[in-house]
Amino acid sequence: MSTVAKILAKNIIFAVIFLIGFFTLSLTGLQGFIDHQHQQHRAQILTHAITFQGSELERFSTTLHNTYDYDYLSVRDQAKNDVGTFSKRKIAYATLASWLHADDLHTITAKPLTAKVSYRLNQDELISWFNTLSIFILLVTIFMVIVGTFLTSRMTVRANRKASEKISSMISEEIKQAINNQQDIEQFQLPSAFNEVNTTIQQLKEFITTKVSKTEELKQTAYVDPLTGLSNRNSFAEFFAAYAKHTRGSSFGVLFITRCTELRILNKVHGYQEGDRYLCQVANILQRQIKNIEGASLFRLNGSDFATFIPNITLKASQTYADELTGLFNEYQVLADIDSVAYTGIVNFEIDRPLGELLALADTAISIAETKHKNSWYIQSYEKMDDSNAMGYGSQSWGKEIDYVIEHQNVSLLTQLIQPNARNNRIYHEILARFTNTAGEQMPTASFIAMAEKLDKIILIDRLVIETALSEIRKKNLTEQSFGINLSSRSIHDEHFIIWLERRLLKDKDISQRLVFEVSEFGLQQNVKDSIYFINMVHRVGAKVCVEHFGVGITSFKFFRELSPDFIKMDGSYTRNIENDKNNQYFLRLMIDLAHRMSIKVLAEGVETQEEKHTFDEILVDGCQGYYIGKPEGI
Numbered sequence: 001m002s003t004v005a006k007i008l009a010k011n012i013i014f015a016v017i018f019l020i021g022f023f024t025l026s027l028t029g030l031q032g033f034i035d036h037q038h039q040q041h042r043a044q045i046l047t048h049a050i051t052f053q054g055s056e057l058e059r060f061s062t063t064l065h066n067t068y069d070y071d072y073l074s075v076r077d078q079a080k081n082d083v084g085t086f087s088k089r090k091i092a093y094a095t096l097a098s099w100l101h102a103d104d105l106h107t108i109t110a111k112p113l114t115a116k117v118s119y120r121l122n123q124d125e126l127i128s129w130f131n132t133l134s135i136f137i138l139l140v141t142i143f144m145v146i147v148g149t150f151l152t153s154r155m156t157v158r159a160n161r162k163a164s165e166k167i168s169s170m171i172s173e174e175i176k177q178a179i180n181n182q183q184d185i186e187q188f189q190l191p192s193a194f195n196e197v198n199t200t201i202q203q204l205k206e207f208i209t210t211k212v213s214k215t216e217e218l219k220q221t222a223y224v225d226p227l228t229g230l231s232n233r234n235s236f237a238e239f240f241a242a243y244a245k246h247t248r249g250s251s252f253g254v255l256f257i258t259r260c261t262e263l264r265i266l267n268k269v270h271g272y273q274e275g276d277r278y279l280c281q282v283a284n285i286l287q288r289q290i291k292n293i294e295g296a297s298l299f300r301l302n303g304s305d306f307a308t309f310i311p312n313i314t315l316k317a318s319q320t321y322a323d324e325l326t327g328l329f330n331e332y333q334v335l336a337d338i339d340s341v342a343y344t345g346i347v348n349f350e351i352d353r354p355l356g357e358l359l360a361l362a363d364t365a366i367s368i369a370e371t372k373h374k375n376s377w378y379i380q381s382y383e384k385m386d387d388s389n390a391m392g393y394g395s396q397s398w399g400k401e402i403d404y405v406i407e408h409q410n411v412s413l414l415t416q417l418i419q420p421n422a423r424n425n426r427i428y429h430e431i432l433a434r435f436t437n438t439a440g441e442q443m444p445t446a447s448f449i450a451m452a453e454k455l456d457k458i459i460l461i462d463r464l465v466i467e468t469a470l471s472e473i474r475k476k477n478l479t480e481q482s483f484g485i486n487l488s489s490r491s492i493h494d495e496h497f498i499i500w501l502e503r504r505l506l507k508d509k510d511i512s513q514r515l516v517f518e519v520s521e522f523g524l525q526q527n528v529k530d531s532i533y534f535i536n537m538v539h540r541v542g543a544k545v546c547v548e549h550f551g552v553g554i555t556s557f558k559f560f561r562e563l564s565p566d567f568i569k570m571d572g573s574y575t576r577n578i579e580n581d582k583n584n585q586y587f588l589r590l591m592i593d594l595a596h597r598m599s600i601k602v603l604a605e606g607v608e609t610q611e612e613k614h615t616f617d618e619i620l621v622d623g624c625q626g627y628y629i630g631k632p633e634g635i
Contacts (some may be wrong), residue, residue, distance in 0.1 A: 008150045009527075011145045019141055023134065030130055042070070042108050045117055049110035057083045057115050064117070072105065074118040081114065088122065090127055095240035122193040137571035168191060206286050225300040227276055228283040236299040236307055239353065253311035253349040254318040256377075257362035258286065258325075260304040260342045261370065269416060269432070270627035271608030272576045282306065282342055285328045290322065301359075309349060322377040329375035339434065339442050344377040345368040368397050370447045373439060398451040401437045406460050410436040411468050415483065415630040418603055418625040421616070425601070427623040428482035428516050430634050433465045453488060462491040466504065472635050473511050484516040484546060490524025498537055505541040513542035516567065520549045524563065530601040535563055546603070551591070561598060567622075568595055572606030575626070589619050594622075 045064065052060045057373040061075035061084030075083040107118045140461075223235040231239070260282050267275040283298075286306055290296035310318065322344060329341035344364025347358055365380035405411060413427040435448050452458040469485055491497045505512035517538055523532040524547060535545050546567035547560075551574060560568075572593070574584050590603045604616045607626030616624050 014409040067124040072120040085211040255349040264446040271606040417630040430484040492534040569603040575606040579615045
């Protein structure tokens with residue numbers, strides 16, 4: 001509450017108390033005066049009665065009426081006969097008159113006339129005077145409250161200001177003395193006369209400390225990657241802007257963008273914990289590499305990309321660093337038993353160009369590096385990009401490698417078990433394809449598929465994988481087992497591919513009945529009509545359909561009633577820490593119940609711990625896939 005409000009409240013309370021006291025005393029005094037007036041009037045009536053005889057009652061009544069001011073007067077004889085009655089207008093201020101008993105009738109027996117006199121004196125003038133005085137006092141009181149509040153508040157504010165200025169002056173002097181005496185400002189205390197101020201200062205210190213701590217926490221969230229502890233993309237953007245402003249074109253350096261190409265595969269096959277460990281290990285390798293390089297900075301840009309900036313070196317000099325990095329990645333690849341670790345694109349850190357251009361140039365360099373040997377690097381410069389013959393070199397290189405794979409059928413197949421949670425459940429092994437380049441080295445699968453889709457060659461790749469899978473199954477007499485094959489959304493919505501697939505499956509009908517085609521939820525949603533046509537065709541030939549990465553999009557079960565898939569495979573994001581995540585457990589129970597009502601089996605991927613497997617068994621998932629269940633093996 002403000003100072004003015006407090007003063008006003010106090011003044012109102014004082015005014016109410018004053019008015020209550022004033023009116024109480026005034027009413028008491030006025031009532032006493034009226035009572036005294038009646039006592040005097042009774043004596044006067046008796047005095048008049050003595051001067052009249054018994055036959056003169058009528059004249060006695062007239063005399064009283066003419067002599068005194070009555071509101072009401074009645075004189076009756078001994079036989080109670082009315083001798084004379086006089087009555088005036090209605091009593092004014094009736095309520096106030098009632099409080100003062102001014103409206104009471106008074107009766108007296110006038111001897112020797114033996115007459116009974118009832119009367120009420122007219123008190124209108126007295127009550128009117130009192131009413132006017134009361135209103136005046138009330139208005140004066142209100143005026144005094146307002147004026148008093150205004151003056152008091154001004155005086156209080158002025159006094160507080162002077163006191164504050166005096167205290168501030170004294171505190172400033174004490175602080176100056178503390179600084180001159182080199183006293184630690186954190187331990188600074190005012191003299192004992194200012195104990196309350198010391199308490200407030202301490203509270204302020206604690207408040208500021210808390211706010212600074214929370215600000216640092218927010219800064220950590222906004223600018224630091226929680227997994228690796230490195231600065232994130234926001235920090236990188238600010239660093240680029242600040243570096244450009246500070247150097248003003250007078251400095252130079254090299255930017256390395258390192259892409260962890262195995263992340264998607266590790267997350268799917270081994271689980272997200274294994275993917276996190278992989279990212280942390282790559283981050284540790286990059287940090288060790290720049291540890292002794294002055295001015296070098298490392299950032300994590302997104303899920304799979306790291307940015308390393310090394311100032312004051314040329315592209316030629318950066319090759320030594322890149323070769324050392326490739327060597328470290330090769331060592332880690334052997335230890336981790338994975339297909340590759342990461343590929344690096346290298347560009348000049350030209351601050352006069354937009355950051356987006358630098359990153360796009362580095363992305364092109366990574367695409368080219370992925371067509372070379374494992375964990376390789378590639379330097380891309382604007383001079384090369386300016387050469388019209390080299391503008392699409394990254395895509396051209398990938399195109400050549402994809403064409404080589406298709407022409408020479410350079411694909412090998414692995415399978416990973418999906419374990420049923422009950423003996424009567426018939427699940428399958430998922431087929432995982434691996435592709436080999438012209439140098440005989442295995443290429444990053446995720447990048448290969450992405451570039452095949454980009455270059456519109458994914459349908460040919462899907463056909464190659466299907467042909468290879470059918471051939472291997474027939475060749476190794478695995479017709480009693482069931483296998484899952486991944487298809488792209490482009491293929492299932494292509495009319496010619498569907499015609500070819502139906503004919504090819506009918507050719508090997510005994511194997512077709514053991515196949516499950518996996519398509520992403522997002523891919524099916526892109527064209528529902530064509531998706532339904534594809535699923536109906538697959539069912540006609542006896543094969544089955546699995547909707548993978550289920551739960552990351554917004555899909556109604558009406559959509560699934562129309563599609564009628566045989567399996568849904570929950571996205572791996574639901575697997576991580578499922579044993580402790582009650583919300584995910586509840587969601588999965590709901591999905592499983594609804595799916596089972598439509599005769600759809602539910603699978604979980606990315607299962608890598610016993611606790612996760614046990615939880616999925618409890619919530620009645622039909623099958624589990626992941627590193628804990630089994631590693632990918634040759635078909």
